[in-house]
Amino acid sequence: ATILAIETSCDETAVAIVNNCEVHSNIVASQIDVHRVYGGVVPEIASRQHLEMINLCIEQSLSGAEYQWSQIDAIAATVAPGLVGSLMVGVTAAKTLAIIHNKPFLGVHHLEGHIYASYLNDPQLKPPFICLLVSGGHTSLIYVKDCGIYEMLGSTRDDAAGEAFDKVARLLGLSYPGGPAIDRIAQTGNTEAFPLPEGRISTPEGGYHPYDSSFSGLKTAVLRLVNKLQTENGQILPINDLAASFQATVARALTKRAIACALDYGVKTIAVGGGVAANSALRQHLTAAAANHDLDVHFPPLKLCTDNAAMIGCAAADHFNRGHRSSLSLAVQSRLPITEVMSLYL
Ligand code: ATP
Numbered sequence: 001a002t003i004l005a006i007e008t009s010c011d012e013t014a015v016a017i018v019n020n021c022e023v024h025s026n027i028v029a030s031q032i033d034v035h036r037v038y039g040g041v042v043p044e045i046a047s048r049q050h051l052e053m054i055n056l057c058i059e060q061s062l063s064g065a066e067y068q069w070s071q072i073d074a075i076a077a078t079v080a081p082g083l084v085g086s087l088m089v090g091v092t093a094a095k096t097l098a099i100i101h102n103k104p105f106l107g108v109h110h111l112e113g114h115i116y117a118s119y120l121n122d123p124q125l126k127p128p129f130i131c132l133l134v135s136g137g138h139t140s141l142i143y144v145k146d147c148g149i150y151e152m153l154g155s156t157r158d159d160a161a162g163e164a165f166d167k168v169a170r171l172l173g174l175s176y177p178g179g180p181a182i183d184r185i186a187q188t189g190n191t192e193a194f195p196l197p198e199g200r201i202s203t204p205e206g207g208y209h210p211y212d213s214s215f216s217g218l219k220t221a222v223l224r225l226v227n228k229l230q231t232e233n234g235q236i237l238p239i240n241d242l243a244a245s246f247q248a249t250v251a252r253a254l255t256k257r258a259i260a261c262a263l264d265y266g267v268k269t270i271a272v273g274g275g276v277a278a279n280s281a282l283r284q285h286l287t288a289a290a291a292n293h294d295l296d297v298h299f300p301p302l303k304l305c306t307d308n309a310a311m312i313g314c315a316a317a318d319h320f321n322r323g324h325r326s327s328l329s330l331a332v333q334s335r336l337p338i339t340e341v342m343s344l345y346l
């Protein structure tokens with residue numbers, strides 16, 4: 001099926017045209033520069049920016065793909081989870097187009113989109129597999145059973161992986177978004193310079209929870225280290241070593257949990273999604289560990305790791321092909337567990 005898809009859940013205004021797993025156009029207007037001065041996403045500014053950009057992105061997407069409306073089977077948009085005001089812009093645009101052009105409308109779960117980014121690169125990928133979803137707001141291990149059918153095996157108890165990157169970057173005086181900045185300077189740092197806690201979660205029985213993470217303790221450990229180093233050395237911080245040590249700790253923690261999960265559930269494949277899937281240390285650690293355990297690991301190409309509409313279109317196409325449709329009265333939701341994806345369809 002050919003889908004025009006819209007993604008506006010956070011700070012990227014994105015429109016794509018996909019034919020199942022084939023991307024025909026993929027427009028991403030990032031608001032990063034607008035939010036950078038505030039050090040993070042400002043929701044009111046994000047929705048206003050989406051409103052300003054959305055029509056242009058839709059036009060560019062259609063002209064870039066040389067598509068006519070008659071060739072489009074359905075219109076899709078991210079309906080949950082995300083910033084309500086931002087989601088509203090994309091969903092309203094999609095519903096309006098669906099009414100004007102008399103096409104079915106499909107609401108898409110943003111995290112299911114991140115999972116489908118792996119199919120775009122690898123249409124041969126087949127469930128069941130484990131998805132390690134590591135983004136700005138989520139750190140999840142998801143058992144992917146089939147389209148729309150997910151089980152949550154692990155999550156973060158506090159900060160998400162991307163959030164930890166963004167907060168630690170701020171501590172190190174690096175600009176927003178922190179993930180790419182840390183990844184860049186970590187290349188010249190020593191990963192063994194500072195031992196840091198991996199953020200395991202204790203169980204009442206005295207063991208550790210195998211799949212859950214906690215990154216707020218790691219962030220606090222970096223903060224204490226920064227304060228200590230500053231009192232010892234004045235203003236000069238070894239930020240490359242700090243970044244490399246922090247990044248390696250996160251990569252190690254995520255790798256252990258993903259591998260344990262795949263082995264315990266007897267699944268041969270791990271697919272990684274979300275912005276942190278772009279991280280070079282995570283890619284190296286997980287690729288090496290998977291090879292040691294005879295597991296396959298799939299990473300989307302870098303530009304499909306962070307938010308885009310191609311992944312939303314790919315998920316929508318699979319639902320559309322199965323006969324799933326959404327109601328035009330489907331409302332946006334700031335939160336919705338991925339286990340409830342099927343509630344979006346009639
Ligand atoms: P969610 O998908 O949970 O709603 P989001 O859509 O804001 O959150 P994404 O766009 O998937 O998140 O990812 C953005 C996050 O990815 C940011 O926290 C950013 O710092 C992080 N990130 C991007 N590139 C890298 C990288 N190379 N290394 C580490 N983190 C990265």
Ligand code: MG
Nearest residue numbers: 010011012307
């Ligand atoms: Mg973003």
Ligand code: FE
Nearest residue numbers: 110135306307
């Ligand atoms: Fe995202």
